[in-house]
Amino acid sequence: MxxxxxxxxxxxxxxxxxxxxxxxxxxxxxxxxxxxxxxxxxxxxxxxxxxxxxxxxxxxxxxxxxxxxxxxxxxxxxxxxxxxxxxxQQGKIRCGDNGIFKGCPITDEQRKLSNLMKRLYQSHPYDGKAVICDGKLTLCQSNAASDFLAEELRGNEPFEVNPLGEWDGGTSVDCGATNRKLGSDMGDAVTGGGLHGKDLSKADVSVNIYAHVLAQQIGRPYEFCCSIGDGFVDDAPYSSVVETAREFIEKRGGFEKFAEWGLF
Missing domain, CATH: 3.30.300.10 (GMP Synthetase; Chain A, domain 3)
Incomplete structure (x- = not known):
């Protein structure tokens, strides 16, 4: 799911x-x-x-x-x-918040759906969401003909597109708020905070990214917690955790680009 x-x-x-x-x-x-x-x-x-x-x-x-x-x-x-x-934070970068964190490897199903959404977004850069549950894919894509979407999804059966019909979407239809789509951004990972809108001293950003990177490296979930003011997290200097996150963000092209798709 x-x-x-x-x-x-x-x-x-x-x-x-x-x-x-x-x-x-x-x-x-x-x-x-x-x-x-x-x-x-x-x-x-x-x-x-x-x-x-x-x-x-x-x-x-x-x-x-x-x-x-x-x-x-x-x-x-x-x-x-x-x-x-x-x-x-004076004099030394320390953990900026209390938090719980669990990084999880990206599954094949999650990677496939993310790649599908990125491909569709290239031709239809409008409001869209996809959900896969019990093997069935449901796709809502605004400003796109349902027949076009059905053709694009051939080979992904069973699926359903635009259950309520074709629609326009966007902020004239729905409101948006920061960090309300963490499931989309993080897959099976768990956090007590949000990824977006914060500097790298914040554990919600750096420790979440750090846990994600480690989980991909070891191929299994990786979890731990930290407290505000900690100089070390998971036996690593907090400054090195921040640098891991900084490199990850820079490879994405910055915080705004990171926010487009989240961790994957």
């Missing part, structure tokens, strides 16, 4: 916008502290950011327009990071 949404799903639009703001922060400082939440839908995009660097509203507006369309009124609320939390 697995769900995969594409980068134009409203929840992924929120993730991508949050990632774009994190990219902006890293463009201003080597190791910024930032956490972003986005709620978007029906012509409004609400953004709350706790950040150690000031962001430019015009640049934020450009990012929202580029990712989600220019027809959104932007409500942006920016606050400095809490001073006690900021003190935790």
């Amino acid at each position: 697995f769900e995969k949404v594409n980068p134009s799903h409203p929840d992924k639009l929120a993730d991508r916008i949050a990632g774009a703001l994190v990219d902006m922060a890293y463009g201003r400082r080597d190791n910024p502290r930032i956490a972003v939440e986005v709620l978007i839908g029906h012509g409004v995009c609400h953004i709350i950011a706790e950040t150690s660097v000031r962001l430019d509203f015009d640049e934020i507006g450009h990012a929202v327009g580029r990712i989600a369309g220019k027809n959104h009124r932007i409500v942006y609320d920016e606050h400095p990071q809490d001073p006690i939390l900021a003190e935790n």
Whole structure:
């Protein structure tokens, strides 16, 4: 059982916008502290950011327009990071939160569905979701003819496309919020937090990526927990965990690109 949404799903639009703001922060400082939440839908995009660097509203507006369309009124609320939390990172990168983490190897079924969604998105870059359950694939893809989708899915029987009929989708139909599609982003992995809209000091980002990378290497689930202020995680210096995540994000092309498809 697995769900995969594409980068134009409203929840992924929120993730991508949050990632774009994190990219902006890293463009201003080597190791910024930032956490972003986005709620978007029906012509409004609400953004709350706790950040150690000031962001430019015009640049934020450009990012929202580029990712989600220019027809959104932007409500942006920016606050400095809490001073006690900021003190935790002074002089040394330490674990930024308490958390539980379980990385899992990607299954053949999950990889196949992810690759299918990426292929369909190349020709139809609009809101879409696929679910596979008990061997049956159900695909909802906006702005795509059901006959076209059925032809694209030949060889993946049994399947069903657009159960309610052809549709337009997007933020005029549904609202999107940051980190609401972690199942799509992480497969069978488990976390107490969210992947998107946060800097690398946050365990929700770095430790989740670290657990994912290890699980792929050893071919089995890998789980552990950590606490805020920890200098070591899983017997590894937290700084090395952060560097593993930094390399992973950089290979994706940044936080916004990472948010498009998640871990795979």
